[in-house]
Amino acid sequence: MPPAQLARVTSMRRSTRSLLLLIALVPLAGLFMLANERYRYVERVLFDWQVFWQSDSLEAIGLDQYRAVTEGQVINGLEDDVSGLSFDPDRKSLFTVTNQNPELVELSLDGRVLRRIALVGFGDAEAVEYISPGVYVISDERQLRLIQIHVDDSTKSLNAADAEQLTLGLTASGNKGYEGLAYDSRGKRLFVARERDPVQIIEVRGFPRVNADAPGNLQVITDGKRDGKLSVRDLSSLQFDEVSGHLLALSDESKRILELDTTGRPIGSGSLKEGDMGLSKSVPQAEGMAMDDEGTLYLVSEPNLFYVFRKP
Template sequence: MATPLARPSSSPVRRARFSLPWYAWSLLAAGAFYWLAHAMHWDDRGLLWASERLESPAQRQESIWLPDYHAVIDAKVLPGMEEDEASDLTYNPQTKTLFAIMGKHPFLVELTLQGDVLRKMPLVGWSNPEGVAYMENGLMAITDERKHTLSIIQVDADTRELNSTDFPHYDLGPSKNQNKGFEGVAWDPRNQQLALGEERPPALFTWKSDGSQLLKGDKQIHASDELDLRNLSALAIDPRTGHSLLLSADSHLLLELDDAGEQVSFMTLLGGFNGIKDTIPRAEGVALDESGNLYMVSEPNLFYRFEKQR
């Protein structure tokens, strides 16, 4: 006799489901948003945005005032440098050109103010150059993040290659995070000193100089308060106002400080703001010329130019 087929159970086993009440999900979402806002310093940016609205026209005129800048060259590709990782940028007022440092395969590249390549100069003997600053009379300062050193090099119209053994080196000392050392460097002509920026935790230092290859004394911690940045990628100093620009790739932010270290204005590097179509992927270098035009480079090989619109 045929065996009857088993019938499915009328009481199927139900899978256990984990669920939270709506208010628990709301608390989790609020906590996640608060953590993200704190990590990205959105609270600080909000306070700064509010304080910007209270600045008088005269005060804005006396500063760089980043909200007024608009991209006129947006993500121009530097040809042939896709694998080279742009690390910093500086402006030479004598030649009216820019110099960018490439860290992965170390070399210095001279650019026009429109981001066209004029020449490449290999950097022999550097391990991981991350910062570059034009000083005076053809001298430039270069920081090597891996070696924790600063070199002062000489560049002229005939330079085609640079060897580290030909120039003086200065020990920058240990960093709190040895893998996140000194990335930023800028020349401060008013105070005759180099400004130095440590990547993480972000910190500012100064080192006195007369504009030659000789540094005086030791580097000193800057009097500025704790920096509201996730990291510090690059520095620039405006020769007109003496104010500093601090660039943070992780925060997608450019921040202006006055000579007392107080925050003055900022510019977000997210797509849709200040004429930027797409978010700047990883901004690593910033420079200003004597007219106030602003330049930026991003990894791997993108170039930006900003001009004031008001």
């Protein structure tokens, strides 16, 4: 066979093999998508079943009763995406962080940027939590650090090297470390959300220290039984409700907010999908959640979108 004809035959064989491979991959992709949808359905049913049998309407916050009053409002004036959210009851404002060019950002309750504070040496700042007047904790997701900071009206920048830090002895899987923070001011407990692999809520006692002169008594508590019942793919933020003593857990991938009672049982949830909680569109990528002292719920989502939810 002449070389030119041989080349054409070889090319045709390669094209045929490529076509057959493509034909074989199409149904496999379809099966994968179907399996993924079934997984989501089973995940939803399992959680709803847990809530049905374990809920107590007198105790639950009633997340499903909340309705969006501000939806997808753009946070103007920031070049980087925000992550995490915390309500400051003293300043009556919100705090969030950016991680590409780390900053601590103060927002008004209607989503306007009030000020920006440069963060030096904070690595991948992922969440911020109010502790007490002028005191906050920032999580560094990649280096698995919790960093205590002090902020006043004159603060322009913060250096992690000057701050008290805590590194938990846990192994992160890729960029899947500390994703959310919540603080129980009465019980002096800091809750830390691990994003995934596995999804985990860690309870830290003794950090940050309430009294800097007091001896440290650090405790790190995990609850695998509770975490195994969360039925979500990831965790992106936490919020502790001081009134009920319940913990709220936000899942970006599952587009859901869970409510856990004082024993860690799931007793309620709110969906962040189109048509639920008064939303005209699904929240694209929820990254932070906070609740103020009047029970109003605030949410931030990539790409820098701001949400407010209230009960009617």
